[in-house]
Amino acid sequence: MDKPIDRRNFMKLAGLGGVVFASGLAGCAHMAGSASDASNEDFFFVQLSDSHWGFEGDVNPDAKGTLKKAVAAVNSLEVQPDFIVFTGDLTHTTDDPRERRKRMGEFKEIVGALKVPTLYFMPGEHDASLDRGKAYQEFFGQTYYSFDHKGIHFVVIDNVSDPSASIGDEQLAWLAADLKPLADDARIVVFTHRPLFDLYPQWDWATRDGDKAVSLLMPYRNVTVFYGHIHQENHHMTGHIAHHSAKSLIFPLPAPGSQPKRLPLPWDAGQPYRGLGFREVTAKPVRAEYTLVEFPVQKG
Amino acid sequence: MRTYMTNVFRRRLLTGAAGVAGLGMLGTLGFAQSGERVIKVVAKKFDYTPATIELAKGETVVLELISMDVTMGFNAPDFHVRTDIVPGKTASVRLTADKTGKFEFYCDVFCGDGHEDMGGVIVVT
Numbered sequence: 001m002d003k004p005i006d007r008r009n010f011m012k013l014a015g016l017g018g019v020v021f022a023s024g025l026a027g028c029a030h031m032a033g034s035a036s037d038a039s040n041e042d043f044f045f046v047q048l049s050d051s052h053w054g055f056e057g058d059v060n061p062d063a064k065g066t067l068k069k070a071v072a073a074v075n076s077l078e079v080q081p082d083f084i085v086f087t088g089d090l091t092h093t094t095d096d097p098r099e100r101r102k103r104m105g106e107f108k109e110i111v112g113a114l115k116v117p118t119l120y121f122m123p124g125e126h127d128a129s130l131d132r133g134k135a136y137q138e139f140f141g142q143t144y145y146s147f148d149h150k151g152i153h154f155v156v157i158d159n160v161s162d163p164s165a166s167i168g169d170e171q172l173a174w175l176a177a178d179l180k181p182l183a184d185d186a187r188i189v190v191f192t193h194r195p196l197f198d199l200y201p202q203w204d205w206a207t208r209d210g211d212k213a214v215s216l217l218m219p220y221r222n223v224t225v226f227y228g229h230i231h232q233e234n235h236h237m238t239g240h241i242a243h244h245s246a247k248s249l250i251f252p253l254p255a256p257g258s259q260p261k262r263l264p265l266p267w268d269a270g271q272p273y274r275g276l277g278f279r280e281v282t283a284k285p286v287r288a289e290y291t292l293v294e295f296p297v298q299k300g
Numbered sequence: 301m302r303t304y305m306t307n308v309f310r311r312r313l314l315t316g317a318a319g320v321a322g323l324g325m326l327g328t329l330g331f332a333q334s335g336e337r338v339i340k341v342v343a344k345k346f347d348y349t350p351a352t353i354e355l356a357k358g359e360t361v362v363l364e365l366i367s368m369d370v371t372m373g374f375n376a377p378d379f380h381v382r383t384d385i386v387p388g389k390t391a392s393v394r395l396t397a398d399k400t401g402k403f404e405f406y407c408d409v410f411c412g413d414g415h416e417d418m419g420g421v422i423v424v425t
Contacts, residue, residue, distance in 0.1 A: 092413070093410075093412060093413050093415075094413065095412055095413070125410045125415075129410035130410070130412060160410075163371070163409050163410040163411070164373065164384070164408065164409045164410075165408065165409075165410070201375070201377045201408075202377055202378075202404045202406065203406070204406060204407075204408055204416070208408075261417070261419075262416060262417075263417075
């Protein structure tokens with residue numbers, strides 16, 4: 001990464017190979033809930049996902065370098081985001097608890113090189129499902145939580161610490177209580193790892209009780225979900241709620257149901273890092289709109 | 301080896317439970333009804349044996365599943381059938397092959413590196 005990616009190049013990339021995707025409802029006449037409490041200025045954040053630190057395999061011969069390249073790419077942005085969110089599978093799973101912690105420590109050290117000081121994490125099943133999030137919490141803290149930023153209420157949902165891919169009644173009760181004070185036109189963004197809807201259950205691309213979380217969110221008019229897990233972009237609506245999955249930083253997976261097996265797409269030496277990348281999200285709280293721009297790990 | 305009388309007794313006991321459980325999930329007791337074929341499936345990291353289950357259209361079978369190592373899942377979404385498979389216990393599900401084709405089943409309880417590849421296919425002809 002020799003040159004910084006400036007805002008103009010963002011849009012050029014989007015126009016050539018990326019996607020600009022507006023999500024949410026536009027043109028609200030007034031603000032309510034947390035949206036009225038902050039400056040409501042436009043801002044942007046970056047979503048990184050599925051780095052699977054510790055993975056080794058032919059589908060990514062640069063497995064030890066890809067995350068570092070992504071960190072460098074984000075650091076090269078001319079304007080730094082307000083925060084960066086990692087939507088799970090920070091590390092690749094291992095049966096060895098010591099190795100799991102080693103990978104988490106290494107991951108944390110690598111992303112510690114990011115210029116942006118505000119980082120939000122959540123686990124993927126590779127991080128948390130074999131020990132119900134024990135090691136993850138030692139390194140990264142709570143697996144579900146919420147925070148507010150410039151008029152938007154952000155909610156992080158953990159649908160992986162239970163190895164059966166359930167959110168669970170306890171967390172759902174917390175979610176209900178967390179949402180309760182909000183006005184029905186509050187701006188709400190959800191971060192999670194697995195899709196909250198049945199994207200393709202045959203490949204385990206679902207959350208067993210995700211419909212319960214969606215039901216709790218449904219009364220709110222301005223809700224957008226960002227998730228990972230499926231190693232590719234996917235844009236889906238459940239009613240008025242938009243769901244956007246992110247690319248991976250280790251290997252891409254095929255489109256849902258497009259081939260018999262959910263096998264990673266092979267590495268293309270002619271186009272290294274194809275299908276990998278990260279996302280910038282420009283949030284416009286006043287209009288409850290989000291503009292998505294996809295970035296490659298490495299400029300081609 | 302179960303006797304016919306034992307099967308009849310179990311069937312009576314389980315008739316109510318089956319109605320409550322719904323969706324083909326019928327607990328951990330073996331319970332094949334008279335004339336139903338029982339297919340034993342062994343799960344271990346990270347495969348099922350057999351990985352291909354061949355059925356005739358219209359046939360109702362009972363799958364008796366065991367795990368050799370950790371807790372696994374068995375999910376055949378096209379037939380709305382799923383169960384956990386806990387080591388040391390037999391999990392049983394009833395499945396009716398009501399359509400022809402090839403239908404995937406998979407492990408839906410994360411069990412380690414290789415979990416994503418753990419699955420099989422039900423072939424109905």
